[in-house]
Amino acid sequence: SLAGTRLYKENYHEHAPSLEAYHQQVKALLGSEPRLDGEGVELQFNDSNTLILSPEARALWIAAYDQIEQQQGSGGGYADMQQFAGKAAEQALRIAGVLTVFNLGAFDEIANTHIDVTTMKQAFSIVDFYLCEHYRLHKHNTQTRQDDLERTLWQWLQDKREGVITTLRDIKQNVAYKIRDLSTEQIRQLLEALQVRGMVRANGDKWEVRPCTA
Numbered sequence: 001s002l003a004g005t006r007l008y009k010e011n012y013h014e015h016a017p018s019l020e021a022y023h024q025q026v027k028a029l030l031g032s033e034p035r036l037d038g039e040g041v042e043l044q045f046n047d048s049n050t051l052i053l054s055p056e057a058r059a060l061w062i063a064a065y066d067q068i069e070q071q072q073g074s075g076g077g078y079a080d081m082q083q084f085a086g087k088a089a090e091q092a093l094r095i096a097g098v099l100t101v102f103n104l105g106a107f108d109e110i111a112n113t114h115i116d117v118t119t120m121k122q123a124f125s126i127v128d129f130y131l132c133e134h135y136r137l138h139k140h141n142t143q144t145r146q147d148d149l150e151r152t153l154w155q156w157l158q159d160k161r162e163g164v165i166t167t168l169r170d171i172k173q174n175v176a177y178k179i180r181d182l183s184t185e186q187i188r189q190l191l192e193a194l195q196v197r198g199m200v201r202a203n204g205d206k207w208e209v210r211p212c213t214a
Helices: 017-030 055-071 088-104 117-159 168-174 184-196
Strands: 165-167 200-203 206-209
Touching (some): 017 088, 055 088, 088 117, 117 168, 117 184, 168 184, 184 200
Antiparallel strands (some): 200 206
C-alpha cells in the first residue's frame, strides 16, 4: 500500500503530460466556432453530424447489452437493480459519443466520424464502475433495512415478555406497520433469522422469545 508515503509535492501534477493534453483538448472545444445561420442563430445538429458505431464497436455494444440484460433476470447479479442496469448500455453509447467528440477536439469534424471499438470499451469501463458501485450501495442498503426490520420485530417480541407465545397472525395484525406490510413469508424469514441468532424459538407453528434473551 502507498498509504503513509504520498507526501505533498509542489506542482506535482501541474506539468503532467496527460493533464496538459486534457487541458489543450478542452481549450480546443471551447474555442470551436458555433455554427450559425444567416440570422446568427446557432444551428442544431442534423443527420450529417450523427455519430455512427463502427462494425467492431457495434458488435461489442450488442454483446455487452446482452450480458447486462441477462444479469437482470431472476438470480442474476443485477436482478435487484433492474431500473439502473436497464439503462446501462444506453448510457454507454452516450459516454462513447462524448469521448469521441472530445478526442476530435472540434464539433465541426463530427461528419463521417465513427465511434471506434476502443472508445466503446472505454465507455463500458466507466459504466461498469457505476454498475459495481450501485450494486455495492444497493446491497448495503438492503442489509441495513433487513437489520432494521429484525430489530423492530425483536423489540415487539420483547415487549410481549419472555415465554409468551405468539403466532404469525398475531404479529401480522399487531406489529409495527413497516413489518405488518410484509408478506407472511417475509415475516417468517425475519423470525427464522432471529432464531438462528438464538433470540427466539419455534414452538410448532408459533414463536416465543427464548429464556435469558429478553
